[in-house]
Amino acid sequence: MIVPADKPLVIAGAGPVGLALAVEAVRRGLDVRIVDRDEGPTAPEESRALGILPTTLAVLRASGVSERLLAEGQPIRRVKIAWAGRPAAEFSLEAASTPTPFILSLPQGRTERAMIDWLSGRGVEVEWGVELTGLEDTRSPTAILSTGERLAAYALAGCDGIHSAVRAHLDLPWVGDRYPTKFALADIRLRTPIEADCVQLSLGGPNGTRAFLPFCPDFGRLIGVVDDPQTLVDERNDIASVGWTSSFEVAFHRAERMSRGMVFLAGDAAHEHSPVGGRGMNLGIWDAAWLAYLLSEKRASEYEMRRMPSVKKVLEQTRSMTDTVTAPPRWTGAVLRFALPAALKLPLVRRRIANRLLALDLPQPVWL
Template structure:
């Protein structure tokens, strides 16, 4: 079977690995010059580690990543909730902190050791289905025929647009800011910290390497907004971004399939984006190998929608300005402090999905 994977982000790379380990070699193209250097996603869940354990990728991720052992939620200076992060059901006990460029490098190296090389500087321009095949035209002027084409080409997916698949949802007006920094003497090297600075403003810190942390918040300058004293050694990256919450109407149409951000996007609250793409890729590879491609779209659409809905509830709760929503959030935190079952549910969601 001839398969084209468009996009060598975490989704496309995972899909190519999951196929290659079952002896099906796909062609992978990416419009970039080389592998990405952006540190976007920083949390790898135990579900992703389970998926990537079959190809030996997890071992390498675990060697480099920081196991995040606990989460602390502050309302102003008050520690409202502290909980251990632990999965009861997974072989991999917790979430790993690692910048996305390192994750992608490990995925790309593993793929290359399986004999598949990503073709960089090749963009898919367009395609059309002709009978039993898909005819593609790439930026190198080549026309090629494939049995299947997979859009793992991110939020602005050419594959999705070319297939006329609607991407329903909305764009949030507020701006978020991000910073990756090296800190001296930060006392929580394995803790995820969320602070509600004031009503409507939330900032988060996540360990992503030795003395290295990701800060993100719905404010203009996250480092200035973070209320605890920080001894900053180096600022590796600062930036701003906006959030869209969208899902493709269907994840497949004829011989065309969508996975990862091409199929859905949402807020970074909960850090699920990359992990959902990895899960899409694993499911799609399984459906290709088992020849039940009809199953892919309904299975992944349902699961991704569930996770996106939970993430949206969490975003609304932690960024709420209204008095009612703030009381609801405080009540949930107080209940979680007293009810181990709620603590475990929150912990499981953070670690596993």
């Protein structure tokens, strides 16, 4: 492996995707500069992404970051589904083809801090409050920073979110459309502890779709297909306190290209979709891991070819899942109460469902 010694990999954006790229690049011997226009990492109480999937844990295991994430997070091993207010189905994720058959529940801010600490321990500090304001020559890129510095780069990665400056400088079309339904969330503290290893999903009831994802036995996140988070809070009588709340719209977009020359897009800079299924942050981290691997192997030209099929598949899957949870067909109740329990008696079906829910049906990194 030949790693350039005179020019760094420049990363615009220090969210979980940019930080994962920095971690994977540094452990593979690349020099890194990482900048972010914000003044610091995501506030823990405003963490949008919270589900870490098995492939992400596998990717970050080589650096040791996964060990810290596992120590801090809550494994979600089961899913309970209610239909029209009555229990309908329950299944375990433990049949999945992975050593970590669960979703790790951990607020995004804590995931970011684990990677920031790892990088700091190796002499790499995030340059907060520094924005990419210009980009020259995609084949031998120069990043122009808000500090006035002109930084010659070996490669440049745009991990700078949906409103990516890197994508704008590349003038790449944003393909897709917005989704007509609005969502809301509320992080709540419960009066009485519950099962912390179980996602609770309610469909077909008078209030519409609701989900509860635990952070720990008495704290978790309510999500619903509703305009106002206060509506979610008012529906329950077991809430001790309310933390961060938000309402948001979703869209299904992707960049027409994920690279041009030695400039690359990863994460939300390259694609956005519904949070249903918990793919968003994970898909971006997988982009980052592939990019670090290909850069270190001098095969960066393969990046778009490797990533675009998975991006398209995830957008297709999440669109289908979002349609199902926002407007379940009438026959959903019968499937949940009768067909699904019967099917789950078969080990192969249990494995396939668990693998699908944990995104293990997508192409896995070749180096793992």
